[in-house]
Amino acid sequence: MGRQKKNKFDDLDADFRSNVESLSDEEIKSRVAQIALDNELLLKAKEDDEDLKEKVQIAKEAGAVYREGVKMNRTKIQYAQMILESRGKA
Numbered sequence: 001m002g003r004q005k006k007n008k009f010d011d012l013d014a015d016f017r018s019n020v021e022s023l024s025d026e027e028i029k030s031r032v033a034q035i036a037l038d039n040e041l042l043l044k045a046k047e048d049d050e051d052l053k054e055k056v057q058i059a060k061e062a063g064a065v066y067r068e069g070v071k072m073n074r075t076k077i078q079y080a081q082m083i084l085e086s087r088g089k090a
Contacts, residue, residue, distance in 0.1 A: 020028060
């Protein structure tokens with residue numbers, strides 16, 4: 001039997017969970033709207049973060065050598081497998 005999936009709500013703060021459980025339906029809807037607005041502000045701040053953009057670009061450039069190497073190795077494996085298949089050996 002496979003591993004049980006982790007409950008994604010386990011990471012939520014217990015105070016938050018108990019607070020939401022105690023709210024009325026309308027209060028929950030209001031809370032959801034506020035969280036959605038907070039999330040949009042967070043995404044906007046991330047988008048405007050020049051330091052983060054610079055570091056992401058540096059990481060992207062640093063990883064390019066590895067990505068290209070892995071891509072080339074996969075292509076080589078596929079080519080070798082194609083040759084074996086064409087010879088009836090795969």
